[in-house]
Amino acid sequence: MLRLHDTATGTVRPVELRVPGTVSMYVCGPTVYDVPHLGHGRFTLVFDVLRRYLEFRGMTVRYVSNVTDIDDHIITKAAAEGRTESEVASEYEAMWWDAMDALGVKRPTETPHATEYLPDMVRLVEELVDEGIAYETADGVYLSVEQVPGYGLLAHQTLDSLRAGARVEAGEHKRSPADFALWKKAKPGEPTWDSPWGPGRPGWHTECVVMALDLLGDDFDLHGGGIDLAFPHHENERAQAVAVGRAFARHWVHNGFVEVGGEKMSKSLNNFASLTDLLARADPRAYRLLVLRAHYRSPIEVNPATVDQADSALERLDELARRFDLDGLPTSTTAELAVRDGADRQAVESFIERMDDDLDTPGALAEVFELVRLANQAADAGDVAEGRHLAQTVVVLCGALGLSLRSASVDLDDVTAALVDERDAARMRRDWRRADAIRVKLEDDGWVVEDTSDGTRLHRRAAP
Ligand SMILES: [Zn+2]
DSSP, X not given: OOEEXXXXXXXXXXXXXXXXXXXXXXXOOOBSSSOOBHHHHHHHHHHXXXXXHHHHTTOEEEEEEOBBOOSHHHHHHHHHHTXXXXXXXXXXXXXXXXXXXXXXXXXXXXXXXXXXXXXXXXXXXXXXXXXXXXXXXXXXXXEOGGGSTTTXXXXXXXXXXXXXXXXXXXXXXXXXXXXXXXXXXXXXXXXXXXXXXXXXXXXXXXXXXXXXHHHHOTTXXXXXXXXXXXXXXXXXXXXXXXXXXXXXXXEEEEEOOEEETTEEOXXXXXXXXXXXXXXXXXXXXXXXXXXXXXXXXXXXXOXXXXXXXXXXXXXXXXXXXXXTTXXXXXXXXXXXXXXXXTOOHHHHHHHHHHHHBTOOHHHHHHHHHHHHHHHHHHHHTTOXXXXXXXXXXXXXXXXXXXXXXXXXXXXXXXXXXXXXXHHHHHHHTTOHHHHHHHHHHHHHTTEEEEEETTEEEEEEOOOO
């Protein structure tokens, strides 16, 4: 049985499903006003791996992840660029899905958009006002958090310390600093929706609680996101559900930060590294492998060196696929079927043991790379059948992690091969200008150009 860390209890505990065999999970999606950054890449990969693993264990997963298509950032950007909010949101949402497809992240079962849920959000806020838990002020409607039992559960802080740490923004009229906005009354020039409190728009925390409960129902299994969302976002989602007497998530799962140059990556620090940029320059599978090499709750460091290390590890997997000429596409098989079809039972069981232990992907990868070693060793000793048996198991386990292996080396035409040689020579003599010019030429021809310790490597850009 899968055990996962639960932020609410602060312990690793078994995931007890509402309905055995099916998993309902909600993961907070993007606010679409900019290119996706590395942190987005990480959380989507972590939860993609969790979802794929649950499916590998034979479960049916309903995976809901929202798109926030109205918020302050979108409004500000639209105003600055003289466009509508929906034009801004559509542009960046398209970019989001391009990046997700390149990363091999499976599309969620449902992707609700905030703007589709306005009437439901207004209804929830009304209910909270009727219950006397929310109150109207000059600038909006706020939730009085001291009336919510257990507020501070995910923050692991008392109400007093939360109150002491809370900030009140200019123009906010609320009774207590820890209270949060459910509804924001319209300022001039903003998009608005009607409500009993006049025109305005909902707060972000109201969006997710409404969508999660509408699509997954009360008492759903897992709620996930980056650790930066645990407080206040998830705390506040939970507070609204609790306040109207509805059972919310059974289990809270949060992943760690992405660090760049040793600093925590966040928008406020302004060290915004783009996922799109990384995907244009490296094999997208290398980022998945880099994420898998760390435990999901630990921070990861993303820089050219760590990407290159992941890439070398990936090359060992591809090499194995080439040696046995295996079709390395991710399989949608289950553990049970894979064993029935000839995967190594003991290896699959060891893999499951690691993954069941709070999604220990570094441990699971160690099992995979041990199999790679054994497969090569068997083939070197002349036992090709055993080597192939183990290599096929590697493909199955990588598939469970969403990692596809490439058995075919890329066929380069003569002109392209000559450009690669010329670029490597230019890099050797530190002629960066020439090396960059050739990179641009290759990219124009539809290649992803990757710099590795063995020189230039090319991949075909993923089909749009
Ligand atoms: Zn959310």
